[in-house]
Amino acid sequence: MAEYDRYAHLKAIHAKRKENTHQKIDEAIKRLLKANEKINFNSVSNEADVSKATLYNNEDFRSRIETLRDQQSQVPTPKQVKREMNESNKDALIASLKRKNKKLADENKQLREQLKVAYADVYKKL
Known part of the structure; x- marks a missing residue:
């Protein structure tokens, strides 16, 4: 053994x-x-x-x-990135949002004008 x-x-x-x-x-x-x-x-x-x-x-x-x-x-974590957003980033974001707001306001105005024309056409047909 x-x-x-x-x-x-x-x-x-x-x-x-x-x-x-x-x-x-x-x-x-x-x-x-x-x-x-x-x-x-x-x-x-x-x-x-x-x-x-x-x-x-x-x-x-x-x-x-x-x-x-x-x-x-x-x-950096997403929270840190958000916290580190400096003033120039904020200014760029604000400018971008202002441009978008103006574009949407112009589009809204144009659509309202088209709606007035469409209502006028419907009224003429009556």
Whole structure:
């Protein structure tokens, strides 16, 4: 009978558990990116169902999460873009709306004139 090597067996179990954890973390990061969610240690920890200490202690995951977090913080959110609208953008928007308003008022006036002509034609036919 072959001799049982407890140390090798425990080492294999640990390697398998470590591989499963890495896979769960990779998949969690991919899901968060796909869903356009914020990437940080809390969100990855919750999504992958692993402890934050695991993420902090593993240099690969730690640097990956920090890099993704920094990249997301540099991309402005729609709220930030709206807040950063400066005066020239507002002036351009106001001018555009004024032009559109004038165009609609002219069109309305023209349609009213056409309606008067149409009413006159109907009245003449009576």
